[in-house]
Amino acid sequence: MPTPSFSSPDALVELRGVHFGYDEREVLSGLSLRVPRGKITAIMGASGGGKTTVLRLVGGQQRAHRGAVLFDGEDIGQMNDEQLYRARRRMGMLFQYGALFTDLDVFENVAFPLREHTDLSEALVRDIVLMKLHAVGLRGARDLMPSQISGGMARRVALARSIALDPELVMYDEPFAGLDPISLGTAAELIRRLNDAMGLTTILVSHDLEATLQLADQVVILGPGRVAAQGTPAEVRASTDPLVHQFVHALPTGPVPFHYAGPSIDQDFGPQQGAQP
């Protein structure tokens, strides 16, 4: 049965009323958001708020319990394996720390998705890999092993790998984590350049407030299970929502709880049932 199609011309990805949780714990409670085509959308918010989970739902690694996750108008959650495989070929993903295969050199790391997903000739693979490496400034590093390059260079190789198949959508989870300020600036500039030059749509999950607010066209701030704010970086900075204010101004106190939900203090430390006084 074909997947039902919805018209959403300006949004490449759209979440509509998505509920999702792991085990008993609900992480997303009716989340709705839109990712406009051609733009960089940043998803930010407190740790554990479900940002990586949103990427997993879009990539089809998890399926929504309720609601729809639309990619180009089609519901990822309703796709069979073959449809999902085809949708995933249109996505590039760079997951947390974008680990490279340590036993493959830089060239082979970027060639990997091409070898996995296409039957291109060796000559074509070579041209594409060198083009992608050129785009991230590392054509000259093709023969180096991951152990021979810096963390910033490794991130750029991972970027090149995530665009190897010419995706329409690229998802980056924490692309700046662990980078020094110069490498971070380079990575941010690259994400912008690749997005604009290749006509991509980008979803970026990042904790780096300043870099992200500078880079993104649109920012979505997740509160517990919901969207706390959505808009341009300037709109989000000006938000009066207490959670957004706490987040944007990096305040240690506010609505974002310090404690992960669990048993109350009394339950854990109070008098135990049956314990001797």
Ligand SMILES: Nc1ncnc2c1ncn2[C@@H]1O[C@H](COP(=O)(O)OP(=O)(O)OP(=O)(O)O)[C@@H](O)[C@H]1O
């Ligand atoms: N595979 C899993 N099994 C069970 N619980 C999970 C799993 N993955 C994530 N969680 C829980 O789901 C919640 C959301 O996790 P997620 O990684 O999406 O948050 P996040 O906003 O990306 O966090 P961070 O910013 O710290 O990376 C957290 O409470 C986490 O403990």
